[in-house]
Structure formats: C-alpha cells, structure tokens
Amino acid sequence: MNEPITNLWSVPLLVMIPILTAIVVNLLYNKARAIRVISIGAAIAVLAISVVSPYGFHWFAGHPAVNADGTYTFTASVFSWKLSLEYYYGPLQQILIAVTSLLLLFVVVIATKSLSKNYGPYVAIVFLTYVSAAAVIMTNDFYNLWIAVELGSLLVAGLVASSGTGYAQKAALKYTFFSALAGSGLAISLGLILGITGYANITDAIHFLMTNDLGGMHAVLYVAFAFLALAWVYAGGLIPVHPLKSDVYRSAFPHATVLLQAQSKLMLVAIGIVLLRMFGALPFAREVMLSISVLTMIIGIVMALIQTDFRWTLAYIIVSHSGLVTVGLSLGTYKGIVGGLFQAVNDIIYMSILLLCCEMLLYFGKGTSIKFNGGIAKKSPWLAAFVILGTFAASGIPPFNGFQSELIIIQAALEQSLPEVAAVVLMVSISTFIALFRAVYSIFLKPGEDHPVRQSEAKRFEIPTTVFVFLSVLLAISFVLGVYPQLALGFLTESALKVVFVPWVP
C-alpha cells in the first residue's frame, strides 16, 4: 500500500476539514440543527478519509520524501532548499487516527444532543482537539510537534472549561499554567536540536547525529532530551503532572474525556516514539522513560483505588494506563514497542466504553458517587452489562483486547530480563479490576436505598439508542481485537520495526 506519493491528498484534508468545521460551527453558534448536520458530516468525512487513504508523505514547501531504506526520493540538489516541515501517514497513523475519528463521531453526536446552549464554540473546540491529536501523530518535524502540543494543551483547557463548573475552570487554569512550562520546554528542545544539527526535521536530525561527531556539544543533546521528556510527561499526564491531568479528566463532561484521553494517548505515542528515535541510543534515556512510566502506573492505580467517585476512579485509571502504554514504548525493543502501541489503541477503546457508561449515569441524574448510589443494574441492566464488560476489558481479562496488549508488554519485559516490570504490570492489571469493580459494585450491583418493592416498580432508565449503538460498537471492537489481535498488530509492527532498526525513517 506504500505509494510513491510525495504530496498525499489525505493529509491536508485530515487537518483542514476539522479546522474549517470548527470555524463554521463557531459562526453558527447556537443553530443546533445546522451544527449537528455539519459536524456529524465532517466527522464521517475524516473517518472515511483516514480509512481509505493510502500511505505516504506530505511536505510543506517541498521537503523530499523518505523511502523505507532511508534514501530520499528527490535528488541531492533539492537538499539545499528543503524546509523540513513534513507529515507522514503510515499504518500506525492510520489505525490511531481512524480510532480517534470514530470517537470524534461519537463525541459530536452526543455533544450536539446533550448540550442546551453554546453548541458552536464547544463543538469547534472538540474538532480542534481532534486536529491536535491527528497532527501530533503525523508530524515528522519538531516545529509541527511543538505546535500540535501547544495547540493540544490549550484546547484541553478549553474543552474542560466548557463544562461550565467552577471546579472544571480551576482545573483548566492550572493545566494551562503548566502548558507554558511544557511548551517552552519543547521549544527549547527544538532550539537545541536545531542548534546542534541544523535541522528541525526529525529524520534529518537523526541522520546528522549518526553521521557526525558532536564532540564537546554532546551534553547539549542530554539537555534537549530532558526538555523533550518534560513535554512528554506534560502532554501525556505522566507523573508528576498526573494530579493536574486527572483533574482535567474528571472535570470535563465524560464524553469530552473520551476525546481528551485519546488525544493524550496519541501525544504519548508520538512524543515517545520521537524520544526513542532521537535519543534511544543515549545512555539511561530509556531507563529514565521506563522509571517515569512505572511510577505513573503505580501512583495512578493507587490513587484510583482510594477514590470514592466513579469519574475520579476513571480519571486515575486513565493516568495509570498511560503509564502502561509508555512502559511498552520505553522498553525500546520491537515487542515492547508493539505492546505499547497496541495498549494505546486498546486503552482508547475500553476507556471510552467506561466513560460513556459514566456519561449515562449523569444522564440518568444519579451522579457518579460511590457513596450515594446503588441498584442501577436493576433499573438499567444493559448499562450494567456494558460497564462490567468494559471493566473486564480494562482489567486485561480475556477475551477482551486489554488482555492481549498487556500480555505482549509482560512478555517484552520478561525478554528484557525485567521480571520486576512484568510484576508491576500484573499488579496494575489486578488493581484496575479492584478499583473499577469497587465502583461498579457500589453503583450498579449493590441494592439501592429504595424499598425493594418500590425499587422493582420504579421506572427503568433507558439508554438512548445512539449511545447504545456506540457502546455496542466499542465493545464489539474490544472483543474482536481480543480474539483476533492481528487485526491491529498488522498496523503496528512496521512502525515498531522502523523505530528499532531504522529510526531515521518516520
């Protein structure tokens, strides 16, 4: 499917359609019907483009494309005027953008149904958040990486603040404060790399580092790594920024958190891969990444265990499982990277199931507190079934997708002679089940406070048809990937091979 395309038609469309949609729906402001039609149409369009698009490069201002063997499609004379701004659309980008596009469609449908005012700006922010996620995973240069991360962090704040509560606005403000720190960090990293190598393009910079001796300037590379790692930690919500990120996850509407957590995973994967490609050979670089990941996993899950609200529990589990994604990447081996990438795909899917169930609890007007709920299973057995199966998927119980990716990560850790990391992954998996099932039992399975007779007579909570369909689709994907993981692995292996063996190829 690799076409000798130098300017792939689909790349600008994946970026420009959501941007144009954001502008239009913002102008339409409160015209609900028009906004709904346009936004759903745009979401379907980007989903279709991401699925049917061939693989290839898109250059801004004529950057030469890179072949699989690391050579360029253009002649050497072109090198003199290339501007280094480049997007790449490959199998990894395809699966991640397609899954995010599917979630965008679900989020847009729910948002345009559930909101009562300010449709336009809210839907515009939703689309722009999608753009930041799509751009970050496609880019092969530090300029676009920086822009996508900066844009992404501001939009996260916007999406959270839009939920309207004082708590959410506070969380958004705190997150924005740190965006200045992480954004500047990435900019400094970009500046240092540009200063040492002369290239902002990642492929070119790696080529330069491999073919030139930096001599005394080597230390600058370590500083660049540290700043880029800081941006990675911030964008993905890894420790020690996780309290701010979990605040963000739990303060936004759950349907918005579906998109936020997908965006975070794409940021983690994109920047994580850049860190591996660019700095993977530095001593201790992978160890630093692994330490951050393991700590995030543990602190995230421990904090999830002690929460008394389902939204908060989910927020910390998202943080913890972000660590699971980055553990795989940080191992740096072919199997580890495949496991990390697969975990990112799976995590986006099963957390979306749980978040949509959470959205339904709010829709029923019951709240998400563990303390003051109970008996929802009797009133909405389908929702109980979805949340229990979602819990199984998140806890790595077969036959769901979480099992497959966690198994690959555990195998990769064992192959690296790191049984301790494998043990921590297992601990997280088991604790995820405890944390989630604690909440599921209290909210869904524990008898409610109503009198038993009155409870059975009480009106049932009906899940809206659209949400029922979305939950069924996500659960079906989770099940299919659990039974037949090759469906997703086929998209991920090429990227993992490139990172390990030909890191200069995007």
Add this chain to the structure above:
Amino acid sequence: MGSIDSLYDRVKRYLTSFFAGEGSTDAITGYSSGELQMTVFFMVLAAMFRVFMIPLGIVLLLVATILIAYFAPIIRTVDRENSSDLNRVLFWVIIYFSIILAVTLWGR
C-alpha cells in the same frame, strides 16, 4: 495470637483509625489495597537494583522493608502528595526535571 496475626491487626488498626464508624467501608477497601500495592511496589523497586549489583538489591530490599514497616501506612502520604495544588506539582516537576537531567548527564 501468632506474629502474622498481630502484624495484620496492627496494619488494620492503623488503617481503621482514619475512619469513624464501621471498620469495613468502601474507603477502607481502597486504602488497604493501595497500602499493599505501594508496599509491594517499593519492595519490587528496591529488588530491581539487582540489575546493577545483586548485593545492592538485597541491601536495598531490606532497607525498604524496614522503612515501610516503620513509616506505614504510607498511603496517606501518597494521597497528600497527589493533591493538585500548583505549588506541590511545580515542586515535583522541578525535582523530576533535575533528576532526568542529572541521570542522563551522569550517563555520559
């Protein structure tokens, strides 16, 4: 009452002392699991230093066990340090950044 029983009692007493009312609640389940999780994690972390030197791993494992037994329950500290207070997060970010930089420069 054997020694295991009394250790269990001690941990349980520590944990239940945070909560008024019943001894077993939703919260106590979470805090107990969290405490165990952290305990095991610190031990695993200490043992991981075997990668550099096996005796170092053994010594650190013993030290970690003693420290955990002395400072338990540690879950309250973890809970406190995880507040979203800006100053606290900024403090940890600076510490983290220093560690990343120091470790990678040391690796050189």
